Amino acid sequence: MAALWPFPLLISESLWACLALTLPDGYPEPHNGPPTAGFNYSHVDPSVDQPSALRVFSLDYHHVQAPFEIVLWIMLASLAKLGFHWSGRVPAIVPESCVLIMVGLLVGGVIYGVRHSAPPTLSADAFFLFLLPPIVLDAGYFLPGRLFFENLGTILWYAVLGTLWNVLGIGLSLYGVCLLAPSSLGDISLLHCLLFGSLIAAVDPVAVLSVFQEMHVNEQLHILVFGESLLNDAVTVVLYKLFESFLRLPSVTGLDVLVGGCRVVVVGLGGLFVGLFFGLVAALTSRFTFRAQVIAPLFVFLYSYLSYLTSEMLHFSGIVAIVTCAVTMKQYVEANVSERSNTSIQYFLKMWSSVSETLIFIFLGVSTIQDIHMWSWPFVCSTLLLCLVWRATGVLLLTAVVNKLRRNAVTFRDQFIIAYGGLRGAICFSLVFLIDDFPKKRLFITTTIVVILFTVFVQGMTIKPLVELLGVKRKKRALPTVSEEIHSRVLDHLLSGIEDVVGYWGQHYWKDRFEQFNKKYLRRFLIGEHHQTHSSILRVYQEVERREQQGVEETPPAVDAHSSSRPLLPEEMDSIRRILSRNLQNFNNKQMPAYSRHTLHQDLTTDEMRKPLHRHQSLTERCTYHTITYCPQRVDGEFSKSCRGRARLSRSHTVCSASPRWSERPDSLVPAALNHTQPSDPGPAEEEQDSPQRRTQIERATKKQLSFILENEKPL
Amino acid sequence: MGSSSSSLNNVPDGQQLMQETGFSAAHLLRLYERFKFLDKDNRGHLRSEDFEAVPELSENPIGDRIVGAFFLPGQETVDFSSFVRVLAHFRPTEKNRTRAGAQPEPANSRNRKLKFAFRLYDRDRDGKISRTELLQVLREMLGMQVTEEQLQSIADRAIQEADLDKDDAISFDEFRKSLEKVNIDHKMSIRFLE
Numbered sequence: 001m002a003a004l005w006p007f008p009l010l011i012s013e014s015l016w017a018c019l020a021l022t023l024p025d026g027y028p029e030p031h032n033g034p035p036t037a038g039f040n041y042s043h044v045d046p047s048v049d050q051p052s053a054l055r056v057f058s059l060d061y062h063h064v065q066a067p068f069e070i071v072l073w074i075m076l077a078s079l080a081k082l083g084f085h086w087s088g089r090v091p092a093i094v095p096e097s098c099v100l101i102m103v104g105l106l107v108g109g110v111i112y113g114v115r116h117s118a119p120p121t122l123s124a125d126a127f128f129l130f131l132l133p134p135i136v137l138d139a140g141y142f143l144p145g146r147l148f149f150e151n152l153g154t155i156l157w158y159a160v161l162g163t164l165w166n167v168l169g170i171g172l173s174l175y176g177v178c179l180l181a182p183s184s185l186g187d188i189s190l191l192h193c194l195l196f197g198s199l200i201a202a203v204d205p206v207a208v209l210s211v212f213q214e215m216h217v218n219e220q221l222h223i224l225v226f227g228e229s230l231l232n233d234a235v236t237v238v239l240y241k242l243f244e245s246f247l248r249l250p251s252v253t254g255l256d257v258l259v260g261g262c263r264v265v266v267v268g269l270g271g272l273f274v275g276l277f278f279g280l281v282a283a284l285t286s287r288f289t290f291r292a293q294v295i296a297p298l299f300v301f302l303y304s305y306l307s308y309l310t311s312e313m314l315h316f317s318g319i320v321a322i323v324t325c326a327v328t329m330k331q332y333v334e335a336n337v338s339e340r341s342n343t344s345i346q347y348f349l350k351m352w353s354s355v356s357e358t359l360i361f362i363f364l365g366v367s368t369i370q371d372i373h374m375w376s377w378p379f380v381c382s383t384l385l386l387c388l389v390w391r392a393t394g395v396l397l398l399t400a401v402v403n404k405l406r407r408n409a410v411t412f413r414d415q416f417i418i419a420y421g422g423l424r425g426a427i428c429f430s431l432v433f434l435i436d437d438f439p440k441k442r443l444f445i446t447t448t449i450v451v452i453l454f455t456v457f458v459q460g461m462t463i464k465p466l467v468e469l470l471g472v473k474r475k476k477r478a479l480p481t482v483s484e485e486i487h488s489r490v491l492d493h494l495l496s497g498i499e500d501v502v503g504y505w506g507q508h509y510w511k512d513r514f515e516q517f518n519k520k521y522l523r524r525f526l527i528g529e530h531h532q533t534h535s536s537i538l539r540v541y542q543e544v545e546r547r548e549q550q551g552v553e554e555t556p557p558a559v560d561a562h563s564s565s566r567p568l569l570p571e572e573m574d575s576i577r578r579i580l581s582r583n584l585q586n587f588n589n590k591q592m593p594a595y596s597r598h599t600l601h602q603d604l605t606t607d608e609m610r611k612p613l614h615r616h617q618s619l620t621e622r623c624t625y626h627t628i629t630y631c632p633q634r635v636d637g638e639f640s641k642s643c644r645g646r647a648r649l650s651r652s653h654t655v656c657s658a659s660p661r662w663s664e665r666p667d668s669l670v671p672a673a674l675n676h677t678q679p680s681d682p683g684p685a686e687e688e689q690d691s692p693q694r695r696t697q698i699e700r701a702t703k704k705q706l707s708f709i710l711e712n713e714k715p716l
Numbered sequence: 717m718g719s720s721s722s723s724l725n726n727v728p729d730g731q732q733l734m735q736e737t738g739f740s741a742a743h744l745l746r747l748y749e750r751f752k753f754l755d756k757d758n759r760g761h762l763r764s765e766d767f768e769a770v771p772e773l774s775e776n777p778i779g780d781r782i783v784g785a786f787f788l789p790g791q792e793t794v795d796f797s798s799f800v801r802v803l804a805h806f807r808p809t810e811k812n813r814t815r816a817g818a819q820p821e822p823a824n825s826r827n828r829k830l831k832f833a834f835r836l837y838d839r840d841r842d843g844k845i846s847r848t849e850l851l852q853v854l855r856e857m858l859g860m861q862v863t864e865e866q867l868q869s870i871a872d873r874a875i876q877e878a879d880l881d882k883d884d885a886i887s888f889d890e891f892r893k894s895l896e897k898v899n900i901d902h903k904m905s906i907r908f909l910e
Contacts, residue, residue: 482870483878483894486850489857490778491833491903497782498806499906500772503750516775 076107077358095460097210097361097425101453104365112369121367124430128318131356132427133308135206136319137301138353139230140326141345147223148327154410155227157402158418160264162228162394163201163235169390170383171197177382184376188440191252195243196444199432200387200451202236204425205229205319206357207452211423211460215467221414225421233427234268234317240431241315247436270316275324278307282325283332283526289341296341297348300333332526360426367429368449374442383447384454387424395419413470420463423455424448729797737804737823747803751796761793762786777857781836789841805832808905829904830892837886844885847871 061068080103084096148155171194178185178193208229212222242260246252282303289296304325311321334342395418403409410418432448435441727733727748734744752758754766767783768774776782786794786802804823821828837845837853850871858867878886878894886894 481877481894483874484898486854486870486874487833487891487895488898488903490836490853491898491900493776493778493857494782494833494836495806495904495906497773497776497779498803500770500776501754501767501782501786502747502803502906503753 073359073362074355076103077355077362080362081354081358091214093461095211095214095456095464097207097357098457098460100358100361101365101368101456104362105368106365107362108366108369111366121363121370121433124434127360127426127430128312129309131360132206133305133318133322134349134352134356135209135360136230136308136322137304137326138349139205139209139226140304140323141300141330141349143323143327144219144223145327145330147219148227151220151223151227154402154406155224155231157398158224158228158395159231160235162398163232163239165394165398166201166387166390167194167198167235167239169197169394170201170386171195173386173390174379174383177378181378185379185440191243191247192438192440195240195247195435196383196432196447198236198239198243199428200383200424200448201390202232202424202427203229203422204427205233206360206427207423207425207456207460208421210357210361211456211463212421215464217417217467220410221417224410224414225418228418230319230323231268233319234271235264236427236431237317238264238267244435267315267317268320270314271311271318271320272324274311274314274316275307275321275326276328278303278310278321279325279328280526282329283336286329286333286336287526289337293338293341296333296337297345300329300345301348303329332523335523335527364426364429364449364452368453370445373446374440375446376443379443380447380450384451387422387451387455391422392419416470417463417467420459420466423459424452425456426452428452727796733797733800737800738807738810739800739804744800747800748796751799759793761795762799763793778836778853781839781853781856784839785832785836802832805829806904806906809901824905826900827892829900830895831888833904834888834891837891844883844887845891846885847875850874850886 077100080100081096084099085091090099171190174197175188175190175193178188203225205226208225212225238260242263246256249256282299285299285303286296289299304322307325308318308322312318333345337345395415399410399415399418428448429452432445435444727744730741730744733739734741739747751762754770755762756766756769764783764787767786768779773779773782786799788798791798801823805828807824809824809826809829810822834845835841837849839849851867854867854871858870862870875884875886878890880890880893881887
C-alpha cells in the first residue's frame with residue numbers, strides 16, 4: 001500500500017503542471033527551458049490586464065508565470081524523488097535515474113497529448129549554467145581527497161587517453177558505417193562523425209554518480225570511475241569545440257590539429273588554475289567571516305559558481321575549475337567556519353545537487369518526446385555497439401599499461417565495472433542540441449537519446465546484479481582497530497624514512513612536501529588564528545572521555561593507566577580511529593567512506609562526532625587564544641546565554657572570556673567551568689545533566705580540559 | 717655503463733649479496749652509489765651522523781629509530797652489506813615462490829618484514845613491546861599535540877586490543893595477529909627496489 005499513495009499525488013501534480021503550461025497562449029518556442037521563459041512576458045501584461053469592471057476574484061497568471069513554472073517543475077522533480085523512495089521494492093531494482101526518466105517520459109507524453117506540440121526541452125544554457133554546477137560542486141566538495149590524489153595518475157590516464165581513444169575510435173568507425181550505407185547516411189562527413197563521437201564518448205558524472213552510489217563497490221574503483229567522469233570533461237569540451245570549429249573552417253590542416261592538441265592542455269590547466277585561484281580566495285575570505293557567520297556558507301557557493309562561470313567565459317573546463325575550487329577551499333573553510341555553517345554548507349550542497357540531478361533526469365525524459373526524431377537502424381545500432389566495444393577495449397588496453405605502474409593493480413573485475421559503468425547522460429544531450437544545424441542533426445539527436453536511455457536503463461539496471469555476480473571486492477565494512485591504525489602510521493613513517501635513505505622519490509615524498517608547505521604557509525595564511533588547531537586528537541579524546549562518562553557502563557574515566565579492562569564502546573573506537581587517521585600524517589588511508597550522493601547521514605555521524613568536538617575545540621581553543629582580546633566583564637550573563645544554545649555561541653565569542661580568570665584563580669574555576677561546560681559537554685542527545693554523579697564526572701572532564709588548556713598554552 | 721658484472725666487482729661481496737638478498741645487479745649498484753654518497757668522508761662505512769645528514773629523515777618522527785634499525789646491536793658503524801641486508805626487507809614480496817624447506821626465509825617475506833617493524837618498537841630486544849616502549853613511539857609520533865593522559869589512553873587501548881595473553885605487553889605473535897588484515901607487502905615495499 002505504501003507503494004501506491006505517491007502516484008496519485010504525482011499524477012495530479014503533473015496534470016497541474018501541464019495545465020499550467022497550456023494556459024498561456026503565447027508560450028515561447030520549445031527550445032527555451034523554464035528558466036528563460038519569464039523574459040518574454042514582461043511586456044504582455046499591460047495588454048491583458050484591462051478590467052472593465054471591478055472584480056472580486058481575478059486570476060493573473062502571466063504575472064507569476066515564470067517562477068511558477070520553475071517551481072512546479074522542481075516540485076514535480078522532488079515529489080517524484082520522494083515517491084521513488086517510498087515505493088517499496090523499486091529502489092532495489094531500478095536506479096533512481098531510470099525512474100526519474102520514466103516520470104519525465106510520462107509528463108512529456110501528457111504534455112504532448114494535451115498540447116499536441118513538443119514539450120519544453122532542456123535548453124543547453126539552462127543545463128550548463130544552472131543545473132550542472134551544483135552537482136559538480138557537491139561532487140568536488142565531498143571528494144575523498146587522499147584517495148583521489150593517490151589515484152590521480154590512473155584517473156588522468158583513463159580520462160585523457162581513454163576519452164581520446166573512444167572519440168577517435170567511435171568517430172572513425174561511425175564514418176566507416178556511414179560509408180557502408182551511402183544511401184541513407186551518405187551526407188554525414190568525417191568531421192560530423194568525429195563531432196558526434198566526441199560528444200557521445202564522454203562518460204557523464206551525473207549518471208555515474210547516481211548509479212554507483214547505490215552500489216557499494218570498493219573506494220578505489222569508485223574513485224576511478226567517478227574521477228574519470230569528472231576529468232574527461234576537459235577533453236570532451238575541447239574536442240567538441242575543436243571539431244565544431246573545424247566544421248566551420250573551409251579546410252583543416254595539420255597545424256589546426258596540433259593547435260587542438262595544445263588546447264586540451266590549456267583547457268585543463270586553465271580550469272585548474274582558475275579553480276585554485278578562487279578556492280584560495282574563498283579560503284581567505286572565510287577567514288574573516290567569524291563576525292558574520294550566517295553568510296559564511298554563501299561565500300562557498302558564490303566563489304565556486306564564480307570559478308565555474310569564469311572558466312566557462314574563458315572557454316576553459318568549468319567542471320575542472322569548480323572541482324578544484326571545492327577541493328582547495330574545503331579544508332580551510334571547514335576550519336574557519338563555525339560548525340553550523342559547515343552543516344549548512346553540506347546540507348545545501350546536497351539539496352541543490354539532488355534537485356539538479358532530479359531535474360536533469362526528468363527533463364531528459366520529457367525531452368525525449370519530440371517531433372524531431374529521425375530514425376536510422378544502422379546508425380543507431382552501430383553507435384550503441386561501437387560505444388560498448390570501444391570503451392571495453394580502451395579500458396582493457398589502458399589498464400594493462402597502467403597496472404605496471406600501480407601498486408594496487410586494477411583487477412579484471414574492476415575493469416569490467418569501469419567499462420560497463422561508462423554511462424552517458426545529460427551532458428551529451430545538451431551538447432548535441434548545440435550542434436549547428438545540418439540535415440542529419442535530428443538523427444544525431446535521436447541517436448544520442450537512445451544511447452543515453454540505453455546506458456542509463458540497461459547498463460544502470462544490470463550493473464548491480466553483475467557486480468554481485470562477479471563478486472567485485474566490496475567496500476570493507478570493518479573499521480581498523482587502534483593497533484592497526486598506530487602500526488599503519490608507524491609503517492608509513494618507516495617507509496618514508498627508508499625512501500629518504502635510499503634517496504628516490506616515493507609516493508610519500510610529494511605528499512610530505514605538500515603537507516609541509518601546507519602547514520607552514522597556507523594554513524597560517526588562510527586559517528584565522530583562533531582556529532589554528534594543531535591536533536584533533538585532543539578534541540576527540542575529550543569527546544571519548546565524555547562519552548565514557550555518559551556511556552552505558554558508567555565507569556570512571558581511565559585516568560589510571562591500568563584500569564582499561566572494560567570493552568570499548570563503538571563510538572570510542574570510531575573516534576580514536578578518526579583521531580589517528582586524521583592526525584598522524586595520513587598517507588594511505590583506504591578506509592575513507594566512498595563518496596555518494598545520499599550519504600550525508602554517514603557524513604553526519606562524523607559531524608556528530610565532530611560537533612561536540614568542535615564545540616570543545618572552539619570552547620577551549622578560543623579560550624586559549626582569546627585571552628587578551630576580550631574584556632572579562634561580559635562573562636556571566638553571556639555564559640548562560642551562550643551556553644544554552646549553539647546558535648548563540650556562534651555570535652558571541654564571550655565564552656572564552658573566562659580564560660583570563662581561569663589561569664589566575666584555579667579554585668573558582670571549576671564551578672565556573674562546570675556551569676560553562678555542563679550544558680555543552682553532553683551531546684545534543686543528553687538530557688539528564690543534574691545528577692551529582694555526572695557533576696563529579698564533568699568536574700573531572702573539565703579538570704582535564706583545564707589541564708589541556710594550561711598545557712596547550714605552553715607551546716604557543 | 718659497461719657490463720654489469722664488471723662494475724659489480726667494485727661492490728664488496730657483490731655476488732654474494734645478490735644471492736642473499738635477491739637484488740638485481742643494477743639495483744645493487746645503485747644502492748652502492750647511494751651508500752658512497754651518504755658516506756661523505758669516504759670511510760667505507762656509515763655512522764649515525766651520516767644518516768642524520770639526510771634532511772627529510774631528521775624530520776621524520778621516528779627517524780632515529782629507523783636509523784637505529786640499520787645498526788646491529790652493539791655496532792657503531794654500518795657497512796655496505798648490513799645496509800643492503802636491511803634494505804632487502806623492503807623489496808616487494810614475490811608471490812607464489814616455492815622454496816625448499818632448507819632455504820632461509822627471504823628478507824622480504826611478510827614475516828621478516830613484520831619482524832623488522834617489530835624491532836622498531838622493541839628497542840631493548842626482549843621480544844615484547846612493553847607499554848613504555850609503545851608509549852615512547854606514540855610520543856614521538858604525536859609529539860606535543862597530546863597530553864600524557866591521552867597518550868596513556870591510546871596506549872592502553874592498543875595493548876588491550878592486541879594483548880591476548882594479558883601480560884600487558886605485545887609479543888611478536890600478537891603483533892602479527894593484530895596486523896593480519898593489513899597489506900604489509902603494500903605498506904612495507906618500495907616498488908623500485910624489486
